[in-house]
Every structure is written in structure tokens, then in C-alpha cells.
Amino acid sequence: MIHKSDFLVIGGGVAGMSYALRVANSGKGNVVLVCKTTLDEANTTKAQGGIASVTNLKVDNFDKHIADTMIAGDYISDPKAVENVVRNAPEAIQDLVNWGVNFDKKTDGSYDLHREGGHSEFRILHHADDTGNEIQRGLMEAVRQNEHITILENHYAVEIITQHHLGVEVTRRTPNIECYGAYILNPATQKIDTYLSKVTLMATGGCGAVYATTSNPSIATGDGIAMVYRAKGEVEHMEFVQFHPTVLYNPKETRPAFLITEAMRGYGGILRLPNGEEFMQRYDERLSLAPRDIVARAIDHEMKIHGLAHVCLDVTYKDAEETKKHFPHIYEKCLSLGIDITKEYIPVCPSAHYMCGGIKVGLNGESSIKRLYAVGECACTGLHGGNRLASNSLVEAVVYAKAAAEHSIEVCQDYELNLNVPEWDDAGTLSNEERVLITQSMKEVGEIMSNYVGIVRSNLRLKRAWNRLDLLYEETEKLFKQVKATKDICELRNMINVAYLITRQAIERKESRGLHYTISYPLHAND
Secondary structure, three states: OEEEEEEEEEOOOHHHHHHHHHHHOOOOOOEEEEOOOOHHHOHHHHOOOOEEOOOOOOOOOHHHHHHHHHHHOOOOOOHHHHHHHHHHHHHHHHHHHHOOOOOOEOOOOOEOOEOOOOOOOOOEEOOOOOHHHHHHHHHHHHHHOOOOEEEEOOOEEEEEEOHHHHOOOOOOOOOOOEOOEEEEEEOOOOEEEEEEEEEEEEOOOOOHHHOOOEOOOOOOOOHHHHHHHHOOOOEEOOOOEEEEEEEEOOOOOOOOOOEOOOHHHHOOOEEEOOOOOEOHHHOOOOHHHOOHHHHHHHHHHHHHHHOOOOEEEEOOOOOHHHHHHHOHHHHHHHHHOOOOOOOOOEEEEEEEEEEOOEEEOOOOOEOOOEOEEEOOOOEEOOOOOOOOOOOOHHHHHHHHHHHHHHHHHHHHHHOOOOOOOOOOOOOOOOOHHHHHHHHHHHHHHHHHHHHHOOOEEOHHHHHHHHHHHHHHHHHHHHHHHHOOOOHHHHHHHHHHHHHHHHHHHHHHOOOOEOOEEEOOOOOOOOO
């Protein structure tokens, strides 16, 4: 079946929904919003800490936020992207408020600001400890009420459509590759439908699920990055995988692992060994508020030298009622496991959290493929460089969604729907035995990435990962050609593609820089 729209949005987090609202309200056409599960399961909902913006001008300013971002990114960040996000952040905050999002305020009406690792000032707006959930709630209500947006929940994007599907040979050297929409799996019919569009936005989120333990939901399989890479689009900085230093240690809950927000360290939480000994003074003068890459490596090192499964975060010396007020969800979660955080240490360990690289885009969110934009975690704007500064991602998504919307509204009238696109060939069958193969391969990807392409890497580990992934790739591509396309096998293909990109680009970076730390190159190349 063929469907037509002016704007096709793939992904339903803060990036996809804020873009959809802008283009829908422009009067320039209709919008189809595709979400692989339900709108409330996006990565956005897992963001506890908050969203960064300069709002307290008495002590803070744009130059400080820019400097903090560049330092955290190990000066790999694109200065233009940093300037763009930081200076437009206050307006993005106001847009969210206008859409119905609530941020905590003090009694005098000013925002109640948190401070997180790498920030020189208190500039994190939040809603208790479930800021992402509040942003998602506000945007979902606005999207559902918009008559120009058609929402397709539990629909799965299989591939974006380019000249390749018209019989043209497309390589990475092909000029003027264009996107004409996407092939989407309909859960009701189990058929893959054709969605033609003038403009397509990729907002599929991250890829934490390629690791055995992640703070991301299991749906974070890097779909958008993989689809664009297969379509010969540019993808960069995939070696920079951010591991959140503190997820709740719970072997029964690994995907997603429960996040212990960085704001808890900004609140005064102290990292300790289980015996109560502090250790961050051995690694950085900023102690527990050092940037995430430093803290994650410090914890990883302490766990290895002491043979520990976790370290601890201590807020027991803080006022108990104040702790419960600021972190109600963390308090309740830990209490459900028999841990009273006002009296006991919180067991924590690092976990795959955020992809700093992705689909390469310009200041308007344009990818290297014409008519295709990318926003949010699946995009590489250049803001994060070698390491994302805490709470910069949500504001980046809103700022770039606006830029992408304004640009695509301006140019969409120049595009026509390509009516020559063929429908998907859905030949093939899938047996229960083949499903077992897919499930097992997914586990293998997670184990390979966690064991060999984790917080600390080496040339030998990366080469071993490459070899294992190559075998999985060959097996999976062969299976994909034999069976009917399902969500499971498409996710597996995407996970292998993304794992390959992380590994390959890690091999190509012959230095330790930002989040890419390798014992084969222990110092910066220019040291």
C-alpha cells in the first residue's frame, strides 16, 4: 500500500515531536509521525536530570556554557554548533513551556536550577528527577491534539527510499542522493507499506541496546543511523559512546538499567568504594563532578583493581526530606529493592548511555542525502565532540528541530513526490527456529560490544570485535534475504551495522580522545 505526505517524521521523542509540531503549524502540508512502539517509550522519557540553558544571568552567561561544552568535548566539538545551541537554548526552553512542559521553580518564581558534572554554574532546568518524562508528556499532548499530524504507533521503519530502489547504482561517491520516503512495517497486516514524502526527518534516537547493559530502553537499536548508512549517507564520530557513570547496580535489570541522575552528584552525592573510601581525588580535582568520561573510567578502574561489581554513591549525609523531595523516583526505586538512600549507599556502575556521533548534519539539520534531515541522538551536529556535556542533548534536539523545520518548510515546495517508487518485495517466511537465531545473535552483539568496545579499549580488543561482527553480519544478511522482513531481524541488522560503525571508527582513531580511551594509545596524539 502506498501512502503520501508532505513531511514524514521517523521517531517520536523530543526531536521528532517538536519538529512535527513546527511543520504541522506552518500550514505547508500534512505530517506523518512514525513511532516504533508507543510515543511514551522514547529515550526522552528516560532523561532524569534535566535540560541545560543559561537562565540565571546574574552569575551565568553564554560564554561560560560554550567553554564548558568545548572542554567536555575535548575540543573536538564544532564551535559553530556549540554557539548555535547555547545561544538558542533559552528560546528552546520557552518553546517547551509554550507547549505545556513544566519546570520546577523556586518560591520567587525563578527556575530551580541544578548543577551537573562539567558545568561551571547551576544551569540545569528540571522537573524533579523525571524531566524527560515531563517533556515527553507535554509534547505528546500537543502532538495528539494537532489535526495536521497523523501518528502511527507500533510501526517500524525498515529502510529509507532513494534512487537505489529505482534501479540506480548508488555508492558513497554518488552525488545528489535523494530520499523519497521510507518503507514502513504495518503491525496489523505484517506488510511493509510505502510512505512517500517530500521531506523526511530521522529522529530515531540512540543505540545503547547494542551493549549488554545500557540505560536506554531495548528499542534503542540505532535504526536511523543504520538506515542512513546503508543508504550511503555520511555517519561520523561513532567511536564516542558515552557511558553514564552511575546506573543502579541490579543484575536483574540491564536493558534498561535504572539511571541514577548526574544531578544527584550535583546535589552533593559522593562516590565511594563499598568500604566508604572516597576515590575521585585520585583522578580529577573536580572529584565526583568531573565530566562523565573521566568519572566512568575512574569507576571502571576502581572496580577492576578491587574486583568489584559496583561502587557506591553516598547522599546519606544530606537532609533526608530534601533528598526525597528532589529525587522521589530514585528514592522509591531504590526502596523497592530494599535500599533506603537516606541511610544507605546506592550501588552504582557505568552503563552505555549516549551516542555522541551519528548521521552527519549541518546547522539546519540537513544530512548528506537531499530531502533527508536528522535531529536528536541519531544525528551528529558537532555539538558533543568527544564527549557530551550533561543535559546538553535535550536542548540540542529542540534547537535543531526548529532549524530543520524552518529549512524544510522553506524548501519543501520545490520537491515533488516520487511516484515511481516500487512497493516492497515481501517474499520469504520466518520459522520459530530462525527467531531463536535472531535472539541469540542479538545477545552476541551485546557481549561483543561490552567486552571489547567498552569504556577501555585496545587494538587487539577492537580487532577481535571486528572479526566477530563480520561473521554475524554475513550470517544475518544471508538470513534477511531468505525471510520475510520482521521488526526483530531488522533490529538485528541495524544493531550489527551500528556496532560495526562504532568499532571501525574506533579503530581509525589512533589516539585516546574524549570517550574513546584505548590502552594502545594512552595519550593524545599531540602530547
